[in-house]
Amino acid sequence: MSLHYLFAELRNHPMRAFTGILSIAIGVALFVSLQAYADGYRQAARAPLVEVGADLTAQRQGTVPGKFEGVVFPHSTAPIRRDEINQIRQLPGVQAVAEVMFFWSFEPDRFVAGLGLDPSDTFGPSRLMAGVTAGRFLQAGDHGVAVADSTYAQQNKLTLGSIVLLGGQSFTIVGLADTSRAGQLANANLYIPLDDARVLANTALQVRSVFDIRPDDANLLFIKTDQTRVDQVATQIKQILGNKAIVSSGQSFAAELGSLFALIDRFGVLVGLIAFLFAAALLLRVVASSVWERRREVAVMRAVGWRQRDVMIQLWGETLVLAIAGGLVGLALAALTTWAMSRSLVTVPVPWELSPSPHFLPGGATAFAVTVVLPAHLTLNLVMWALGLSAAGASLIGLWLPRWIAKIHPPEVLSNE
Amino acid sequence: MSDLLQAKNLHKSFGVLQAVREASLRIAPGEIVAIMGRSGSGKTTLLHMLAGLERPTAGKILYLGEDVGRLNEDSLALWRRANIGLVFQAFHLIPTLSAKENVAFPLYPMRMSIVERSVRAGAHLDQVGLSDRAQHRPSRLSGGEQQRVAIARALVNNPPLIFADEPTGNLDSDTGDEILELFKKLRNETGAAFLIITHDDKVAAAADRVLIMIDGILQNEAGQDNE
Numbered sequence: 001m002s003l004h005y006l007f008a009e010l011r012n013h014p015m016r017a018f019t020g021i022l023s024i025a026i027g028v029a030l031f032v033s034l035q036a037y038a039d040g041y042r043q044a045a046r047a048p049l050v051e052v053g054a055d056l057t058a059q060r061q062g063t064v065p066g067k068f069e070g071v072v073f074p075h076s077t078a079p080i081r082r083d084e085i086n087q088i089r090q091l092p093g094v095q096a097v098a099e100v101m102f103f104w105s106f107e108p109d110r111f112v113a114g115l116g117l118d119p120s121d122t123f124g125p126s127r128l129m130a131g132v133t134a135g136r137f138l139q140a141g142d143h144g145v146a147v148a149d150s151t152y153a154q155q156n157k158l159t160l161g162s163i164v165l166l167g168g169q170s171f172t173i174v175g176l177a178d179t180s181r182a183g184q185l186a187n188a189n190l191y192i193p194l195d196d197a198r199v200l201a202n203t204a205l206q207v208r209s210v211f212d213i214r215p216d217d218a219n220l221l222f223i224k225t226d227q228t229r230v231d232q233v234a235t236q237i238k239q240i241l242g243n244k245a246i247v248s249s250g251q252s253f254a255a256e257l258g259s260l261f262a263l264i265d266r267f268g269v270l271v272g273l274i275a276f277l278f279a280a281a282l283l284l285r286v287v288a289s290s291v292w293e294r295r296r297e298v299a300v301m302r303a304v305g306w307r308q309r310d311v312m313i314q315l316w317g318e319t320l321v322l323a324i325a326g327g328l329v330g331l332a333l334a335a336l337t338t339w340a341m342s343r344s345l346v347t348v349p350v351p352w353e354l355s356p357s358p359h360f361l362p363g364g365a366t367a368f369a370v371t372v373v374l375p376a377h378l379t380l381n382l383v384m385w386a387l388g389l390s391a392a393g394a395s396l397i398g399l400w401l402p403r404w405i406a407k408i409h410p411p412e413v414l415s416n417e
Numbered sequence: 418m419s420d421l422l423q424a425k426n427l428h429k430s431f432g433v434l435q436a437v438r439e440a441s442l443r444i445a446p447g448e449i450v451a452i453m454g455r456s457g458s459g460k461t462t463l464l465h466m467l468a469g470l471e472r473p474t475a476g477k478i479l480y481l482g483e484d485v486g487r488l489n490e491d492s493l494a495l496w497r498r499a500n501i502g503l504v505f506q507a508f509h510l511i512p513t514l515s516a517k518e519n520v521a522f523p524l525y526p527m528r529m530s531i532v533e534r535s536v537r538a539g540a541h542l543d544q545v546g547l548s549d550r551a552q553h554r555p556s557r558l559s560g561g562e563q564q565r566v567a568i569a570r571a572l573v574n575n576p577p578l579i580f581a582d583e584p585t586g587n588l589d590s591d592t593g594d595e596i597l598e599l600f601k602k603l604r605n606e607t608g609a610a611f612l613i614i615t616h617d618d619k620v621a622a623a624a625d626r627v628l629i630m631i632d633g634i635l636q637n638e639a640g641q642d643n644e
Binding site: 001002004005008009011012013296297299300301302303304305306307308309310314409410411414 | 461468470471490491495499501507511513518522526531570571574
């Protein structure tokens, strides 16, 4: 293949080259932008989980107690048994499970959302450790201490050393934490050691009235999984926890994002491929007209000793260069579009089951959402797909048409008689 | 002297039309052979067959004793590239390439460095007296200059045999004379043989041998069937 001849042809037919490059560029830009948009939304949907370093949360829908007095379980949570937790830990793809006891405490003078956690967990609500603004976080072996959400502490005039009552038991505030820095899922006003929360639950009348609570139960699990098996694990957890299981994943959050995202998520690849096909059809037209105009040139090639394969490779090279140039221009356009997209904010509604406060209280679950910057960006994988598809399309076109023209019978074109 | 090319009883039909009938000829190295005849007499078809561009319906073409008809299309192209130079009445230069690049055109598919290709093309352009027009595109060259470029292109692989189809047909008389002189000069310098299809008596007069084509039948000047 002669690059010199190749570029001379492209240089001397600027409109033809421009049309070919533009058609591929539009196809690539549409394909890549749609995928980047869909990927960005998928990632945004995972944001609430990513904030706490988990891939899934699992809980089981519970029963509304007769009275909202003292410690109760939010009615989206029911006890998860030790054997069920162990089964979940054993599932293929499950890397770690953080157990949590989530509760509401209706004290005479106020409402408290409480969370019992194991501070030795490296993910889940234990990530709150990074949000401590005063004092310290919970430590292994702690009892009778609590970390308060700094906003809640301010509103209720709590400071380090203050004593708060939960279910009749007193807890000393040892730390204040900015919970907004440690995730929105299962946010609480007070964080206490998991063992203390279990004791509270086991002694709470309203909990015992509706559940057969046991000392080693939990009612909310944060689960880390192998990224390739998230959906599979979610399905298996639902089987373990039964028909009242509530398993939240990036996919379930995505379902909350609305119909536009659902459309792009479902049909984005299809629309992108159609854009590619449209671009390929335009390129086909460009190459076909080029090849037809150059019949005489091809006849000369054959007459002066170019083999059919030499002709094909030369014309294929021209098509490939158009496709690659178009692909690069398309990627540049897509990068621009993606950059613009990444300036926008996405609000991910969090399902009411994961709300920290009762939906019947003002500012409760109905307004609960996580707002993140749309994480749209070009991935190497996407770039390689786009370039690969355009090169493959160009190769098909660039071999099929020249294959036909390379078989030209020179005398038919060059004859004078 | 042994024959460079020998055609034996070549026949070419297009449907019911018999374009060439029982044509036989020999071309010796360094010989200039002219074939004359009226339009439609089958001259160009014969040339195309001899150059391997058209397959004969019957008959054989031997090049240095080898049967060219047994080669497939790609092998024929390689054989042409190595042994045959072609000059057309309409020049058939590539409009997007410079004169020098046009001369180098047959070398493009060959494994050859850009420098070597450029040197060879430049040398042959010089041989036809156009080294000062090397960077000009065909549209900026006169008809005579374009034909010189086409001749240099035909010579670039140093083939022993040049086929020229009406090489002066699109040129004025003086320019045609120049091209004719160039053929003679090149024959003397390179030892290549020339087979020239022509209507031009002056071209025929310059040839070592003249053959006449009448209704597809090749005859010598005496009006006898050739061979």
